[in-house]
Amino acid sequence: MSRILVTGATGNVGKHVVPQLAGAGLQVRALVRDPDRAKLPEGVEAVKGDLSVPETLEPALKDVESVFLIWPGFAAETARDVVEVIAAHARRVVYLSADVEDLADGESPTLFHQEVERLIRHTGLSWTFLRPVGFAANTLGWADQVRQGVVRWPYGEARRSLIHEKDIAAVAVHVLTSAGHGGGKYVLSGPEQLSQAEQARIIGEAVGREVRWAELPLDVAREQLLAAWGDTRFVDGALAGWGAFVDTPERITDTVPKLLGRPALTFRQWATDHAADFR
Template identity: 75%
Template sequence: MGKILVTGATGNVGRHVVTRLANAGLEVRALARDPARVRLPIETVRGDLTAPETLEPALDGVESVFLLWPGTSAESAAGTITAIAKHARRVVYLSADVEDVADDEEPTYFHQGVERLIRHSGVGWTFLRPGGFAANTLMWADQIRQGVVRWPFGQAARSLIHEKDIAAVAVHVLTSAGHNGAAYALSGPEQLTQAEQVRIIGEVLGREVRWEELPVDEAREQLRAAWGDPAFVDLALQVWGGFVTRPEPVTGTVERLLGRPPLTFRRWAEDRAADFS
């Protein structure tokens, strides 16, 4: 098996991908803008995904790439994917829970545009499409420390996935055959409302944490101030609100690929308890 390049190697998912590949004794290389500031037990090479001209050293001798695109624009990924296709034979792209779009359709989400670029690049590909990340609940950390989470859509139910499971699937796909051209929808093992997620985090921490419903208009103002993109904020609120009446599905894909059930949200909270302390 040839060398594997991991992008986003210090992130929630990438660090677990790196660890699993390294522990398996495989040739793995990490991409970093400043390798001197990265402490990883593997070869780390300088490069910036948003600057394709910097990627040549990192891609030299690479057979497979675990790709996490850092931007929100598919157009800006074109040069990078072209550079990857000159060297690698396959790409495992950490996408999102999106639907396929035809070439003559306008993508709704940037992940769909990136997927399209990869499909047309000539490399073998596999798309990982997780739903909600359990790690996204870290945005409540400050409020959890205060004992009350004020947020909209307390009854929105999601099947949040542990980042360790995403990484385990990524490594399985990178190191085994039969996944070319597959798009895997990934989820956790259970549907939990946001209010239930907060309660479970509190139980793991050994203290009561209360949910308080935040009016959508107040949430919109807060998010627009934080994100600065009104259209993206409105889309996010629309998606979150939709989970009240149409809970995020449990897919069963993790168990099918790994031969074990996915990790529970409670297990995730136990693993990340220090982040809420």
């Protein structure tokens, strides 16, 4: 029986991938920083490792056929070494990338994911790239403001097709457990385009309180993001990308329904699933 290694096993996407694979009777190994603290389903093997320290991957990759690769953050310093180690042991990699064809030029995530994809393509691995648009889970960053009833952020009219992390996980499991996906570049989106102001309102409805939108001046937003992220290029690229969705809404794809045989989950469903996180 083939063994699958899942990195980012306790994160937003990985925590849904691991139990689905294990529930299907597959041998699953989870790469975690602290096996003693990782809450994993019964039968899942936890192995200590860190992508920022590529040599720690060797034990985790023993007898592994497929890897679901989720990168923590956007630092690519160890990407080449990590990809080489994976290629030396596994036969297939499914990489959680980003919609690299639809992000603003020069945006740090774009450059990072493009580089990792390039490294993977130049190995002998069979590969599949999952390229989700914006994560619905990113709106969790508004949680404190939602509790106060007002979300203050720029580009309230930017229209996004945010995807539920459960759909990303379901696609990952489908790709990992079925044939015919080698060389696939799957752009994944939600089923609708909603403005950021509409997203805030829907979150409020799920929580049971009125939440209104207050447009934050761009210069104030930039100062806040620089304080939080510290990377000028990343901040300016992210703001430019969000601003572009005002005139050109984020695209919707039919990839999720085609692969899963059901509609993609709506943002309202995501908000309902996460209502407790905003209370």
